[in-house]
């Protein structure tokens with residue numbers, strides 16, 4: 136059931152219960168890419184994001200291990216690599232700032248109706264996209280690029 140949600144600079148409706156069940160039913164919502172950044176992200180598992188970032192994702196029903204898109208945006212510094220990417224969740228009726236992002240403990244994000252690369256799992260439903268930028272630990276023994 137859609138419920139009103141106020142988060143960051145946005146107000147929207149979302150169905151966290153349905154989103155959670157879609158993530159659970161689909162073994163692989165995220166791109167199962169074999170590149171080093173995706174393998175590093177999978178190695179991090181649920182610990183990729185800080186607790187405040189996980190709280191944001193979990194409030195929307197998003198499985199934090201299943202990003203639809205993920206890529207490094209900069210150079211590694213002391214084992215930390217800046218990344219960007221996005222998740223999808225069931226939602227609509229988005230209102231609020233369309234230009235800005237907001238930040239929680241190093242997790243910068245915004246919510247948009249412009250959804251790209253929506254998986255088959257979500258395709259039958261109205262979706263919103265949460266785009267993020269954050270730094271991730273690099274745990275592989277190989278370089279990120």
Ligand SMILES: [Zn+2]
Nearest residue numbers: 168169170173
């Ligand atoms: Zn990849």
